[in-house]
Each structure stands twice: as structure tokens, then as C-alpha cells.
Amino acid sequence: MTDIRITRSHGLPPEQARSAAQKxxxxxxxxxxxxTQWNGDVLAFERSGVSGTLALRENEAQVEVKLDFLFKAFASTLEEKIARNMDKAFGIPA
Known part of the structure; x- marks a missing residue:
């Protein structure tokens, strides 16, 4: 089950979207x-207690994050930080 899901629209060409995701x-x-590891247009990421993906689609980027029990208490803080980073990476003004 996904604990955090954030989708952002963007107008970036595929190469620039991938570059933004890599940053x-x-x-x-x-x-x-x-x-982290790329599998096609999906970037998987993982560390102890946290795992997820950043999927690039035409005009859209979506992050899905799964949190272990200990990290669930920080879900809203993590979601805000991820949203800010996505806004910055995909050209949405802060």
C-alpha cells in the first residue's frame, strides 16, 4: 500500500524530465x-524504512512512497518535502 502519492503535470520534453528526476x-x-535505479522511465529508490518510485509519463511525473511503521509518523512532513522538491524539479514556482 502506498503511503504517499504525488502527481505533478509538466511540459518538459522527455530528456529534460529525466534530467529533473535524476537531480x-x-x-x-x-x-x-x-x-536509486532506473528501469525504463521509472526511478526506484530505497533505504531502510522507505521505498518508492518516481514514474515519468508524457506531461506527468508521479511519486509513490511506502513507509515502514516507524516512518509513518513523519508521512505528512515527508509528503510536503517531496511535493516541494517535485515543484522545483519540474518547473512549478514555489
Missing amino acids: MADRMVSEFDMK
């Missing part, structure tokens, strides 16, 4: 010690 991934790796 988000690079931040997640450095800030949260996450492991």
Missing part, C-alpha cells in the same frame, strides 16, 4: 543515503 535522485542519495 531529485541525486539529492535523495546525498541527503538520505538512498539507493
